[in-house]
Amino acid sequence: MENFNYYTPTKVVFGRGTEEQVGELVREQECKKVLVHYGSGSVKRSGLLDRIYGSLDAAGIEYISLGGVVPNPRLSLVYEGIRICKEEGVDFILAVGGGSVIDSAKAIGYGVANEGDVWDFYEKKRQAKACLPIGVVLTISAAGSEMSDSSVITNEDGWLKRGYSSDLGRARFAVMDPELTMTLPKYQTASGCTDIMMHTMERYFNQVENMELTDGISEHLIRTVMKNARILMDHPDDYNARAEVMWAGSLSHNGLTGCGTDGGDWASHQLEHELGGMFDVAHGAGLAAVWGSWARYVVDARPERFAQFAVNVMGVEKGTDEMETALRGIEAMEDFYRSVEMPVNIRELGVDPTDEQLHELAEKCSHFRKRTIGCVKKLDVDDMYRIYKNALG
Ligand code: NZQ
Numbered sequence: 581m582e583n584f585n586y587y588t589p590t591k592v593v594f595g596r597g598t599e600e601q602v603g604e605l606v607r608e609q610e611c612k613k614v615l616v617h618y619g620s621g622s623v624k625r626s627g628l629l630d631r632i633y634g635s636l637d638a639a640g641i642e643y644i645s646l647g648g649v650v651p652n653p654r655l656s657l658v659y660e661g662i663r664i665c666k667e668e669g670v671d672f673i674l675a676v677g678g679g680s681v682i683d684s685a686k687a688i689g690y691g692v693a694n695e696g697d698v699w700d701f702y703e704k705k706r707q708a709k710a711c712l713p714i715g716v717v718l719t720i721s722a723a724g725s726e727m728s729d730s731s732v733i734t735n736e737d738g739w740l741k742r743g744y745s746s747d748l749g750r751a752r753f754a755v756m757d758p759e760l761t762m763t764l765p766k767y768q769t770a771s772g773c774t775d776i777m778m779h780t781m782e783r784y785f786n787q788v789e790n791m792e793l794t795d796g797i798s799e800h801l802i803r804t805v806m807k808n809a810r811i812l813m814d815h816p817d818d819y820n821a822r823a824e825v826m827w828a829g830s831l832s833h834n835g836l837t838g839c840g841t842d843g844g845d846w847a848s849h850q851l852e853h854e855l856g857g858m859f860d861v862a863h864g865a866g867l868a869a870v871w872g873s874w875a876r877y878v879v880d881a882r883p884e885r886f887a888q889f890a891v892n893v894m895g896v897e898k899g900t901d902e903m904e905t906a907l908r909g910i911e912a913m914e915d916f917y918r919s920v921e922m923p924v925n926i927r928e929l930g931v932d933p934t935d936e937q938l939h940e941l942a943e944k945c946s947h948f949r950k951r952t953i954g955c956v957k958k959l960d961v962d963d964m965y966r967i968y969k970n971a972l973g
Pocket residue numbers: 618619620621622623649650651652653677678679680681683719720721722723724725728729730731732760761762763764765768772775833849856863864
């Protein structure tokens with residue numbers, strides 16, 4: 581087991597009706613003015629936004645609003661948010677939505693609390709020194725941003741999707757009512773479940789031995805999400821299934837399943853982020869589309885790990901040939917993706933990139949040949965291109 585820090589400062593308020601507590605939770609933060617940040621309309625349609633306003637009014641909190649966050653959240657709206665917050669003297673941001681809204685809120689928080697262009701942080705040119713405090717009312721179980729240190733933003737200038745991680749951006753509180761996720765379209769539910777599983781799988785595929793507890797937590801978390809994702813395909817109103825998935829979403833990305841690892845692989849995420857930036861696909865679905873291609877490309881570097889995954893997570897019978905067991909595990913995961921109507925290649929994802937675009941994806945993913953990705957196998961720009969190409973379908 582490797583040395584690790586485990587830091588999860590976010591207060592979790594979980595369960596039915598918890599969004600009614602949001603006014604009190606904000607008041608505890610002792611802020612003067614709140615920006616309520618939200619997406620493209622689901623929170624209006626469901627009536628959630630009105631309930632949030634009601635709770636803030638009842639607590640005597642002054643607030644303004646900024647909606648319009650889209651999936652793969654845009655830098656231009658972040659700039660607008662920064663300008664509004666500075667003009668209005670906002671000192672707390674309440675994100676009401678999913679990963680896109682929360683990430684946009686974090687970016688605005690960095691932009692208000694630091695001088696200069698906020699994009700510098702996402703370009704890794706410098707580190708933020710502060711962030712406005714953030715609170716979350718979560719409406720989709722997926723990205724885990726409600727407890728993670730990350731924010732992922734898309735710059736329309738070049739359609740570059742980049743992440744920035746800092747403990748400064750971790751939410752002060754996260755209100756998680758599983759009932760709020762019952763209005764999600766099936767595709768978003770499945771895409772979210774895929775992302776949750778992948779946050780643990782990225783950490784699980786590493787180069788470390790002897791992690792009995794972390795492995796056990798991880799394996800059980802992934803199995804739990806698979807089981808409940810299947811239930812939700814036919815029973816979207818199943819509260820317990822929604823609750824299991826929602827809690828798994830936070831635990832999968834708050835650092836718990838990375839304790840004692842070397843950080844994990846994360847190549848599939850890096851490959852997907854470029855797909856999201858260029859083709860605006862749902863993040864989880866994009867992950868499902870590239871994972872099999874990535875796994876087959878790197879499996880020979882860690883067949884024993886993939887075989888353990890096959891047996892302990894996918895329920896594959898342990899064979900005498902480790903590589904065969906490993907490959908059957910990859911197939912079983914793809915079968916699971918199909919069972920929840922997720923794509924297992926890029927064309928099934930609904931995009932059909934030209935060969936030139938595959939090269940462009942690889943160039944962008946390698947930060948124009950300045951980095952490699954992955955730890956199971958270090959992947960350079962040529963490897964990235966081949967994985968995209970093998971993932972075409
Ligand atoms: O915008 P609205 O109208 O709210 O619609 C959203 C959006 O279209 C809809 N939705 C959300 N809650 C709903 C709902 N529809 C009906 N009922 C509800 N209760 O769902 C759509 C997707 O929302 P989004 O916030 O984009 O989903 P998700 O949470 O999957 O976030 C995806 C973004 O997070 C990033 C991804 O790259 C992507 O940009 N990630 C962020 C991470 C982090 N900060 O730690 C880690 C992840 O790996 C990921 O990269």
